[in-house]
Amino acid sequence: SYQPRNVLVTGGAGFIGANYVRHLLGADPTVKVVNLDALTYAGSLDNLVDLPDPERHVFVHGDICDRALVERLLREHVIDTVVHFAAESHVDRSISGPGAFVRTNIEGTYTLLEAARQYWLGEQGLTREAAASIRRFHHISTDEVYGTLGATDPAFTETTPYAPNSPYSASKAASDHLVRAYFHTYGLPVTTTNCSNNYGPWQHGEKFIPTVIRSCLQGRPIPVYGDGSNIRDWLYVEDHCRGIERVIRDGRLGETYNIGGCNEWKNLDIVRLICELLDARRPAQAPHAQLISFVTDRPGHDWRYAIDATRMRAELGWSPAETFDTGIVKTVDWYFERMTSI
Ligand code: NAD
Ligand code: TDX
DSSP, rough: OOOOOOEEETTTOOOOHHHHHHHHHHOOOOOOEEEEEOOOTTGGGGGGGGGGSSSGEEEEEEOOOHHHHHHHHHTTTTEEEEOOOOSOOHHHHHHOOTHHHIIIIIIHHHHHEEEEEHHHHHTTOSSSSSSSSSSEEEEEEEGGGGOOTTTOOOOTTTTOOOOOOOHHHHHHHHHHHHHHHHHHHOOEEEEEEEEEEETTTOOTTTHHHHHHHHHHTTTTTTETTTTTTTEEEEEEEEHHHHHHHHHHHHOTTTEEEEOOSSSSEEEHHHHHHHHHHHHHGGGGGOGGGGGGGOOOOOOOOOBBOOOOOOOHHHHHHOSSSHHHHHHHHHHHHHHTTGGGGO
């Protein structure tokens, strides 16, 4: 089992990255984390308050497209493991402005891979500059690269052909292919995970579940795209973090692993569930479901995603610890307590 020592986390001030940094510092008493994040609209240092053992965490405000900075961090912190979360992540923004997605998701991943390749080659004695060596490059990706499913289609496996439909998923697909190519061409020790929709604490307010909760708490219309029949497979963010950790430690190099909750929900059913949970907490405002408002659909809106996580279970013994029943209650309560900050 591989033991990371000095880890460069990219995008660790965002939703999943911040949960991962917290998870890693808490779960591993010796690991050191360098957290590189550009603090775009989606990143915030507030997501990193009260970290366990904060002296093992260094925050660096910077861009993954800055090759000189990335190389300096690899060298100065003797990084052995890169865990790459940084991305433009919101599908709707990729429709109104795809440029940032091409830059960060494709060019940014390329920049990290090139810097890592230089130091990995250093380990092989092929360059003289090398002061560190990369032993793992883990890339975080999404189920959206596989496109959309019909009602009776089987869930996505690691061999489902890529068919991205949004500029976001196309840029993630491109980054996945670059990561794959760096393994096959240069032997860089990479692993990739493709995960389904995450939910939980510190998710940005633009995403679906925080939007539903915030709309209810503010007494504003809950925007449901189209007829609300679209299906997503929801996973509690902590379970995603545990899955990433399993792959970094015991996953096969060059492989991809699908992570998902086996937990498919129609959007409208999630809205109704959140409304019921809030009815119980705010009876004077019940029924919150009266706020449901059907709005113009997202262009190219994928209808259904579902993940087959058999490889994660069979090879790595991973399965979600949180059920949706418990995870959604925790999440609603977390936002409810912080209702002014979302
Ligand atoms: P997020 O938008 O909440 O966070 C992204 C972080 O990356 C932010 O802190 C932002 O400041 C940082 N960032 C953006 N551009 C940067 C740049 N050029 N240089 C450095 N930092 C930059 O996203 P998230 O939901 O936490 O997603 C994290 C990763 O997980 C992404 O790669 C995403 O594609 C993937 N993913 C997300 C989900 C989900 O449901 N949220 C599911 C599967 C995979
Ligand atoms: O206001 C809304 N109303 C609505 O009906 C929003 C924001 C979304 N939706 C719908 C669109 C989707 O069917 O809810 C579903 C979930 O939407 P998002 O939260 O935007 O997530 P999605 O588009 O599924 O993508 C997410 O999961 C995969 C993340 O944002 C991606 O980064 C990840 O790769």
